[in-house]
Amino acid sequence: MSAADISAEPVRRPFTGRRVRFGDLLLQALAGGAALGATVLVGLIVWKLIDGAHPALSKYGLGFVTRIAWNPVVGHELYGAGSFLFGTVITSFFALLVATPLAIGVALFLSELAPRVVQAPVTALVETLAAVPSVLVGLWGILVLGPALRTHIEPWLHSGLGWIPLFGTPSAAGASVFTAIIVLAIMILPIVSSISRELFLGVPSELKEGALALGTTRWEMVRGVVLPYSRGGIAAALILGLGRAMGEAIAVTQVIGGGVFIHWNLFGTGDTLGSKIAASYQGASTNLQSASLIYLGLILLVLSLAANIVAQWIVRRVSRQHGVTRGGHA
Amino acid sequence: MTEHVLRVEGLARRRRVNHLMESLAWLAAVIAIAILAIVVWSVARKGWSELNLDLLTKSPIPFSLTNAPQGLSNAFAGTLVIVGVATLMALPVGILVAVYLNEFAPPSIRTGVGLVLDVLAGVPAIVVGIFVFVLLVAGSGQSGLKGAFALAILMLPFVARTTIEVLALVPNALREASLGLGIPQWRTTLSIVLPRAAGGILTGTVLAVARVAGETAPLLFTSSLVGNQTSWNPAHALQTIPVAIFELSESPDPKDHARAWAAGFILLLFILCASLTARWLATRNARKIAGR
Numbered sequence: 001m002s003a004a005d006i007s008a009e010p011v012r013r014p015f016t017g018r019r020v021r022f023g024d025l026l027l028q029a030l031a032g033g034a035a036l037g038a039t040v041l042v043g044l045i046v047w048k049l050i051d052g053a054h055p056a057l058s059k060y061g062l063g064f065v066t067r068i069a070w071n072p073v074v075g076h077e078l079y080g081a082g083s084f085l086f087g088t089v090i091t092s093f094f095a096l097l098v099a100t101p102l103a104i105g106v107a108l109f110l111s112e113l114a115p116r117v118v119q120a121p122v123t124a125l126v127e128t129l130a131a132v133p134s135v136l137v138g139l140w141g142i143l144v145l146g147p148a149l150r151t152h153i154e155p156w157l158h159s160g161l162g163w164i165p166l167f168g169t170p171s172a173a174g175a176s177v178f179t180a181i182i183v184l185a186i187m188i189l190p191i192v193s194s195i196s197r198e199l200f201l202g203v204p205s206e207l208k209e210g211a212l213a214l215g216t217t218r219w220e221m222v223r224g225v226v227l228p229y230s231r232g233g234i235a236a237a238l239i240l241g242l243g244r245a246m247g248e249a250i251a252v253t254q255v256i257g258g259g260v261f262i263h264w265n266l267f268g269t270g271d272t273l274g275s276k277i278a279a280s281y282q283g284a285s286t287n288l289q290s291a292s293l294i295y296l297g298l299i300l301l302v303l304s305l306a307a308n309i310v311a312q313w314i315v316r317r318v319s320r321q322h323g324v325t326r327g328g329h330a
Numbered sequence: 331m332t333e334h335v336l337r338v339e340g341l342a343r344r345r346r347v348n349h350l351m352e353s354l355a356w357l358a359a360v361i362a363i364a365i366l367a368i369v370v371w372s373v374a375r376k377g378w379s380e381l382n383l384d385l386l387t388k389s390p391i392p393f394s395l396t397n398a399p400q401g402l403s404n405a406f407a408g409t410l411v412i413v414g415v416a417t418l419m420a421l422p423v424g425i426l427v428a429v430y431l432n433e434f435a436p437p438s439i440r441t442g443v444g445l446v447l448d449v450l451a452g453v454p455a456i457v458v459g460i461f462v463f464v465l466l467v468a469g470s471g472q473s474g475l476k477g478a479f480a481l482a483i484l485m486l487p488f489v490a491r492t493t494i495e496v497l498a499l500v501p502n503a504l505r506e507a508s509l510g511l512g513i514p515q516w517r518t519t520l521s522i523v524l525p526r527a528a529g530g531i532l533t534g535t536v537l538a539v540a541r542v543a544g545e546t547a548p549l550l551f552t553s554s555l556v557g558n559q560t561s562w563n564p565a566h567a568l569q570t571i572p573v574a575i576f577e578l579s580e581s582p583d584p585k586d587h588a589r590a591w592a593a594g595f596i597l598l599l600f601i602l603c604a605s606l607t608a609r610w611l612a613t614r615n616a617r618k619i620a621g622r
Contacts, residue, residue: 026516027429027516027519027520028516030426031427031430031433034427035426035431037423038423038427038487041486042449044461044465048461048464049460051464101358104358105355105358106358106359106362108355108358109356109358112355113355113356114359125366126359126366128605128606129362131541131602132601133543133544133597134544135544135572135575135576136373138576139373139579139590140372142580189365217344218352219347219351219352240452243452247452247453247457248454249455249456249547250547250572254579274454274547277460278456278550281554282554282555283555290468293460297457297461300457301457304452304454305453307452308452312445312448
């Protein structure tokens with residue numbers, strides 16, 4: 001059959017060189033349109049947030065960012081992001097402080113120490129932690145972790161280290177900034193550790209073997225070769241983790257308790273930009289209030305975009321320095 | 331003391347430091363796995379005992395003072411509809427973006443749009459929710475479709491990224507062989523390259539679905555003000571499992587907590603199974619696609 005088909009073709013197509021085919025044009029236009037759409041989407045997000053925040057932007061200007069106020073009572077309305085910005089910075093900074101040594105430790109374990117049999121399963125388990133939805137981490141945080149911290153850890157830290165303002169009187173309510181910090185640390189741990197692990201595995205083995213051949217111990221090799229070599233990448237991983245911690249809203253809302261004030265007591269309640277927005281989802285009473293909430297979102301967007309872009313920039317610079325092309329991570 | 335003894339003492343100290351640091355790294359790994367175990371164990375233990383068929387078939391009863399059985403059927407229906415619609419929105423666009431970047435775009439545009447995808451992936455979920463609120467919800471109200479749009483925005487960079495990685499694995503010899511036979515590029519892409527990559531794209535999609543099925547933040551402002559009736563119509567605001575858990579967790583009633591744990595258990599089970607299967611498939615696929 002097929003042989004007959006071929007011989008039955010009488011006319012030979014003339015060779016015309018580069019022909020513009022309609023199908024090619026169509027697919028390229030569709031695919032290019034999709035890529036253009038994704039790019040426009042980012043611009044649209046920024047524009048729409050500015051647009052939605054406009055009433056608050058024009059009324060308060062940049063003073064909004066640092067003002068500590070959130071009074072929705074009609075006639076006395078006054079809004080500001082100060083306390084939420086403070087809460088965001090405090091929670092994400094301390095979460096990073098808790099998560100970093102742990103994440104680097106896990107990454108070093110997986111890349112340098114782990115026996116081959118446990119390497120793959122432990123890597124999978126740590127990355128599974130990243131798949132747990134934030135609302136479940138929050139549910140666990142408010143019903144299990146929060147009460148445990150309040151009855152055991154917080155009084156203990158308060159009695160021992162109470163002279164440090166950070167470890168003040170535990171709040172009577174179950175919620176606290178401290179719980180939010182632990183919850184955030186749990187959420188950024190797998191991100192930082194999986195990026196760091198890839199960085200450590202990317203350190204050229206001749207450098208590592210060279211150090212070991214000079215008689216260093218394994219730790220001295222890590223400190224002298226692995227860590228300096230991946231310094232830039234670790235910085236990028238930490239900034240990505242920080243961006244993630246700043247942007248997390250749900251789990252923090254569930255455990256942090258709320259409040260419009262600035263204090264250094266980690267055992268008191270507080271609010272972050274994300275948690276204030278999420279807690280107000282059932283509706284704002286006035287236009288100005290909803291514009292102010294969108295303004296909070298705009299600040300959050302600027303912070304996380306800045307973190308993201310700085311991290312990308314570091315990654316690109318480092319990979320150019322090391323002369324390796326960045327492999328993607330699934 | 332002689333020089334020799336000093337050096338040996340130094341070695342002993344160095345060994346001790348090394349030992350300490352190695353132990354700390356082991357400890358870190360143990361802590362990380364313990365955290366996962368504790369979280370999963372808490373959800374499983376509290377969720378398992380509350381698990382029953384009423385959860386899937388019965389609607390919630392607001393302010394119920396009786397012990398009449400209630401469930402979250404509206405949330406399960408809503409999650410199915412919203413995640414399904416979001417996948418239908420994000421998947422074709424994500425694949426097209428990846429096809430453009432991998433098969434058509436010049437290198438400069440590829441890096442540029444790649445950066446855009448990274449930036450999009452870095453936008454916090456709650457900000458995506460507010461964006462869709464300002465763009466579509468303000469003035470006209472919430473709906474399941476708008477919630478699905480918000481989830482699709484979160485899925486898009488994820489689907490595009492994984493598809494780009496999979497397309498890059500397809501050997502160039504295949505494309506060249508096809509083009510060399512005079513097959514136009516669009517046919518080559520649709521009939522040769524994409525089918526070869528289909529397994530990997532499916533894996534990426536499963537991972538993306540597993541990720542957004544647990545998202546709460548984008549839905550708070552787009553599909554959360556809902557009734558208790560089970561509805562499959564995406565034109566109305568639909569309840570979802572994550573939003574239901576979020577609301578129930580803030581309730582003072584232990585009966586509500588019980589339902590939150592049970593729904594959370596089902597959600598977690600789904601997400602863990604999906605991501606572990608996808609991970610297992612991914613390693614198999616990568617080998618098959620590259621033809622090794």
